Amino acid sequence: xxxxxxxxTVPSSERLLRIVAAEKNRPVEITTVxxxxxxxAIQKGDSETHNRILLEEIEKLSSKVDSIVMAQLSMSxxxxxxxxxxxxVYDSGTTGFGYIRQKLFGEVxxxxxx
Numbered sequence: 001x002x003x004x005x006x007x008x009t010v011p012s013s014e015r016l017l018r019i020v021a022a023e024k025n026r027p028v029e030i031t032t033v034x035x036x037x038x039x040x041a042i043q044k045g046d047s048e049t050h051n052r053i054l055l056e057e058i059e060k061l062s063s064k065v066d067s068i069v070m071a072q073l074s075m076s077x078x079x080x081x082x083x084x085x086x087x088x089v090y091d092s093g094t095t096g097f098g099y100i101r102q103k104l105f106g107e108v109x110x111x112x113x114x
Contacts, residue, residue, distance in 0.1 A: 001065035001087075002032040003057055005039035005050075005072055013071045024104040031065050033057055042074060051081055062086035 002017065004010050014030050021028035035057055041049035054075060061068055067088045070078065076091040 001061045001068040002030055003054065003061065003068055003070050003075070004032065004034050005036060005042075005054070005075065007034055007036065009071045010034060013069070017069070020104050026104060031061065033061055039072075039074070047077065051078055054078055055081060058082070058085060058089060 002010070002013055004013065010032055014032060017028060017030055035053055038050045038053040041047075041053065054070070055078065058068055058078075062085060065087060067090065068085075070076070070089065070091045079091055082089055
């Protein structure tokens with residue numbers, strides 16, 4: 001799963017996931033969810049609404065995917081609120097695509113906390 005709040009990040013994020021999967025010769029199916037209203041909320045300083053929207057989406061998306069990548073750095077603020085999730089959730093600020101790349105190649109950096 002790919003969770004985004006800005007449409008402009010979706011193509012590059014999807015492309016990076018596909019590149020890494022192809023390098024490892026592994027199939028990947030990406031389910032992308034775009035929630036621009038969460039970004040609008042955070043722009044207005046309403047982090048509570050931003051977090052609520054995204055946490056609800058993570059819960060819904062978890063039943064459809066094996067893992068979730070949060071596409072924007074701003075989404076890293078959700079980390080303290082995630083708690084236990086049904087699937088691993090990676091944020092681009094501290095885990096994200098670096099972790100996905102390492103996982104596909106069979107190595108997990110010790111500094112990653114999921």
